[in-house]
Amino acid sequence: MSTPADAPTAHAPASDDPTADDPLARERSHLAASRSALRAMREDVESLDIRDVTANWVNAEVLARQIEDRIKALADLSGTPLFFGRLDYLHAPGADRAEGAGGERPRPEAAYQTLHIGRRHVHDADGDPMVIDWRAPVSQPFYRASKKDPMDVGLRRRFGYTGGDLSAYEDEHLSDPAEAAATSKLLQQEIERPRVGPMRDIVATIQPEQDEIVRSGLTGTVCVQGGPGTGKTAVGLHRVAYLLYAHRERLARTGTLVIGPNKSFLHYIEQVLPALGELTVRQATVDDLVAHVEVRGADEAAAAVVKGDARMAQVLRRAVYAHVTMPAEPVVVVRGSRRWRVPAYELEEIVRELLDRGIRYGAAREALPQRIAHAVLVQMERAGEAPDDRVQDAVARNAAVKAAVKAIWPPVDPAKLVLRLLTDAEFLAAHAEGVLTEEERATILWDRPVRSVKAARWSAADAVLIDEATDLVERTHSLGHVVLDEAQDLSPMQYRAVGRRCTTGSATVLGDLAQGTTPWATRTWQEALAHLGKGEGVIEELTAGFRVPTDVIAYASRLLPHIAPDLTPVASVRENPGFFEVRTSESDADVVAACAELLRHEGSTGLIAADARVPALAGALTAAGLTYLSPGQETTAETRLTLVPASLAKGLEYDYVVLDEPRAVVDGEPDERTGLRRLYVSLTRAVSGLIVTHTTPLPAQLT
Numbered sequence: 186m187s188t189p190a191d192a193p194t195a196h197a198p199a200s201d202d203p204t205a206d207d208p209l210a211r212e213r214s215h216l217a218a219s220r221s222a223l224r225a226m227r228e229d230v231e232s233l234d235i236r237d238v239t240a241n242w243v244n245a246e247v248l249a250r251q252i253e254d255r256i257k258a259l260a261d262l263s264g265t266p267l268f269f270g271r272l273d274y275l276h277a278p279g280a281d282r283a284e285g286a287g288g289e290r291p292r293p294e295a296a297y298q299t300l301h302i303g304r305r306h307v308h309d310a311d312g313d314p315m316v317i318d319w320r321a322p323v324s325q326p327f328y329r330a331s332k333k334d335p336m337d338v339g340l341r342r343r344f345g346y347t348g349g350d351l352s353a354y355e356d357e358h359l360s361d362p363a364e365a366a367a368t369s370k371l372l373q374q375e376i377e378r379p380r381v382g383p384m385r386d387i388v389a390t391i392q393p394e395q396d397e398i399v400r401s402g403l404t405g406t407v408c409v410q411g412g413p414g415t416g417k418t419a420v421g422l423h424r425v426a427y428l429l430y431a432h433r434e435r436l437a438r439t440g441t442l443v444i445g446p447n448k449s450f451l452h453y454i455e456q457v458l459p460a461l462g463e464l465t466v467r468q469a470t471v472d473d474l475v476a477h478v479e480v481r482g483a484d485e486a487a488a489a490v491v492k493g494d495a496r497m498a499q500v501l502r503r504a505v506y507a508h509v510t511m512p513a514e515p516v517v518v519v520r521g522s523r524r525w526r527v528p529a530y531e532l533e534e535i536v537r538e539l540l541d542r543g544i545r546y547g548a549a550r551e552a553l554p555q556r557i558a559h560a561v562l563v564q565m566e567r568a569g570e571a572p573d574d575r576v577q578d579a580v581a582r583n584a585a586v587k588a589a590v591k592a593i594w595p596p597v598d599p600a601k602l603v604l605r606l607l608t609d610a611e612f613l614a615a616h617a618e619g620v621l622t623e624e625e626r627a628t629i630l631w632d633r634p635v636r637s638v639k640a641a642r643w644s645a646a647d648a649v650l651i652d653e654a655t656d657l658v659e660r661t662h663s664l665g666h667v668v669l670d671e672a673q674d675l676s677p678m679q680y681r682a683v684g685r686r687c688t689t690g691s692a693t694v695l696g697d698l699a700q701g702t703t704p705w706a707t708r709t710w711q712e713a714l715a716h717l718g719k720g721e722g723v724i725e726e727l728t729a730g731f732r733v734p735t736d737v738i739a740y741a742s743r744l745l746p747h748i749a750p751d752l753t754p755v756a757s758v759r760e761n762p763g764f765f766e767v768r769t770s771e772s773d774a775d776v777v778a779a780c781a782e783l784l785r786h787e788g789s790t791g792l793i794a795a796d797a798r799v800p801a802l803a804g805a806l807t808a809a810g811l812t813y814l815s816p817g818q819e820t821t822a823e824t825r826l827t828l829v830p831a832s833l834a835k836g837l838e839y840d841y842v843v844l845d846e847p848r849a850v851v852d853g854e855p856d857e858r859t860g861l862r863r864l865y866v867s868l869t870r871a872v873s874g875l876i877v878t879h880t881t882p883l884p885a886q887l888t
């Protein structure tokens with residue numbers, strides 16, 4: 186590795202001879218010893234005999250599964266070294282920083298001054314640490330310490346590796362005033378490493394501003410605005426891994442969820458958390474969360490906008506509670522020779538009290554018979570009887586009480602309710618009065634009657650309405666933490682659907698206002714947080730770009746004044762200037778030729794095109810004998826080309842990109858601003874090189 190004068194001291198192996206003076210050889214032997222220690226830890230677990238300690242087979246099953254998970258977690262991934270960094274503290278760090286501090290298993294590593302930082306904790310036979318988990322408080326200076334604030338660290342060492350082996354190291358003497366601060370060569374190499382296969386973790390090179398977000402506390406919601414390639418997705422995933430470490434028991438109980446825009450995106454990111462040892466995090470799209478009905482239809486944009494508007498929540502609430510009818514008749518309960526009468530005014534008091542309590546419609550409906558029975562019991566006591574709980578239960582189940590409850594507080598089926606709102610103009614008008622305009626109501630009404638919930642051609646936005654109605658009837662289960670990626674595309678009603686899945690937990694919201702391509706795209710993060718029910722959330726901005734080369738991001742940023750004028754353009758931290766060319770093409774064969782040209786380089790290539798252009802380009806690729814994948818299919822050494830419809834490009838990246846016909850990408854959207862945003866997304870997928878090909882003139886905003 187070359188060592189420019191102002192770079193941290195970087196070293197490559199002098200020879201294969203592990204002499205005592207060769208620091209890399211010493212580190213390699215520490216790596217070998219750590220591997221054996223990890224093997225011993227695994228063997229310890231594997232040799233556990235649970236036959237004597239479990240009383241029954243159920244316990245035995247549970248324990249066996251726990252042991253199996255532990256063995257999996259202790260696996261040594263051959264492709265990555267057990268540690269990627271080292272910290273030499275000037276003084277032994279205090280116990281407050283020990284691995285596990287803030288977490289649940291304090292360990293004694295605080296007594297050690299030299300610590301190797303890796304993906305997981307490894308200890309030797311005496312329990313002494315050999316590798317410290319990157320998430321431990323004591324590891325934090327690896328990501329945050331600087332010349333300005335060395336955090337009591339004398340030496341920070343970063344390792345370069347090839348496969349699972351250490352191949353280089355780089356030292357920074359943070360407390361040495363004579364050594365100039367400089368950017369890390371190993372970080373540069375890591376950023377520039379070709380992309381093949383699914384998304385990788387960035388645990389060895391998390392940057393200080395990213396680390397602040399990763400390690401922010403479990404109780405607060407964080408919203409990250411960041412341009413393309415600033416590491417939002419990476420940061421969100423590492424934050425989940427961090428929270429699972431710091432609050433393992435609590436989150437194991439409450440659960441964590443990562444939400445992404447579509448299946449191919451989720452597939453692209455699905456390896457990151459398992460590589461960090463976290464196997465339990467669920468992934469879903471918003472559509473998956475609200476899948477109460479089968480979605481077979483699609484809305485016109487205008488209808489989807491109204492259905493996604495937060496005012497629909499008010500319409501639904503009114504429609505649900507309109508089912509409650511104030512009692513006009515008394516309830517008369519006959520028991521033995523006696524009749525007990527709860528007058529209508531008293532029933533009304535009970536109903537009003539339940540309405541005021543703000544509990545769910547369904548919960549109140551369940552409480553109502555007991556309340557009526559209680560009123561009967563009070564009368565019995567007044568009459569000198571001594572009824573107990575069993576009597577109250579019996580009264581609650583009495584036919585007269587049941588009939589009254591059915592009349593006052595009937596069951597509501599959320600899907601049927603939404604169906605009625607969308608098909609019954611009078612019903613909709615009654616509940617949308619003063620909330621939706623007549624025109625808005627007409628926009629969402631279906632033009633044909635529908636026989637049943639099953640027969641309806643529900644749209645994605647309808648499913649969200651059903652989810653809202655379901656939550657009015659029955660409280661949605663809340664998780665401990667939710668990561669919401671590509672959030673800018675959610676409608677207010679979708680934010681609400683996500684928000685009710687973390688009412689008692691917190692969220693990490695990730696997005697870029699400039700990449701919003703839905704008609705209801707988020708305008709401000711404050712608004713988004715309010716819809717999510719997390720108005721107190723903190724908004725952070727990331728502006729350093731790790732993906733897109735300088736020339737390419739500068740070109741794409743020409744669109745910013747037209748699509749999101751208030752945002753800061755991304756500043757690429759890549760030193761490699763990359764490759765950028767705009768070409769006129771005569772035919773699809775020229776586009777295919779550009780792909781073939783880029784495929785001569787190492788790594789993945791994406792051909793991004795307007796959705797309408799995809800079939801023609803697919804034909805041209807096949808005619809030229811070039812095999813290609815669809816987004817979400819994993820690139821392999823044999824097939825490194827993916828044909829990407831512009832509508833699916835969000836969140837993905839390729840080493841090289843051919844962007845076909847920008848004009849067609851813009852024209853593929855209902856309005857120009859959305860079109861330009863789609864183009865901005867498509868232009869910012871390349872890591873090392875971009876060729877833009879066009880037959881029709883480029884959009885004026887680019888020239």
Ligand SMILES: Nc1ncnc2c1ncn2[C@@H]1O[C@H](COP(=O)(O)OP(=O)(O)OP(=O)(O)O)[C@@H](O)[C@H]1O
Pocket residue numbers: 375376385386387390391392395411412413414415416417418419420697731732835836837838869
């Ligand atoms: N600290 C880092 N070290 C190395 N690579 C990084 C770092 N941060 C981000 N990257 C890499 O930069 C690329 C872009 O990251 P990511 O996809 O998380 O960005 P994003 O902000 O979500 O982008 P988009 O807005 O396009 O969805 C990824 O390959 C990621 O691994």
